[in-house]
Amino acid sequence: TKGVEFNSATPEFSVWAHCDSTLVEQAFSNIVQNAIQYTSSGGHVAVVLDASDGQFVFKVVDDGPGIPEEVLSRVQERAERTDEARSRNPEGLGLGLSIATRVLALHGWTLEFETNGGLTVTIRGEYSSEPLNEES
Secondary structure (H helix, E strand, C coil): CCCCEEEEECCCCCCECCCCHHHHHHHHHHHHHHHHHHCCCCCEEEEEEEEECCEEEEEEEECCCCCCHHHHCCCCCCCCCCHHHHHHCCCCCCCHHHHHHHHHHHCCCEEEEEECCCEEEEEEEECECCCCCCCC
16 A cells, blocks of 8 residues: 555444435545545545534545646546646546536535645535435
């Protein structure tokens, strides 16, 4: 591995969301994998889930190169890649964030990016504190 420190935090209670778990897992995994991939050796990645009042906030924070402001608004478009992404993973197609954006939008969730000496990716959506009834 490349020596990236990984930290996580979750609430002390269960957070249940009505979703296609396979698609959501792929979307979340893509976002976390990007954070690890684009953070330099010795860097840090944190994954934090917070939830209150029926809303969850899932954040992936890294201290990698971030995304230049001029690219930030287009990064969720299909095949949009930064120069950093092209140099670190030249065979990548630039589809991961586009697919993640669409999957999350299908669930009524939002995806936001903030560059701040690294990158913070924030996903917001609704949750339940009880398992959802599959029959409803």
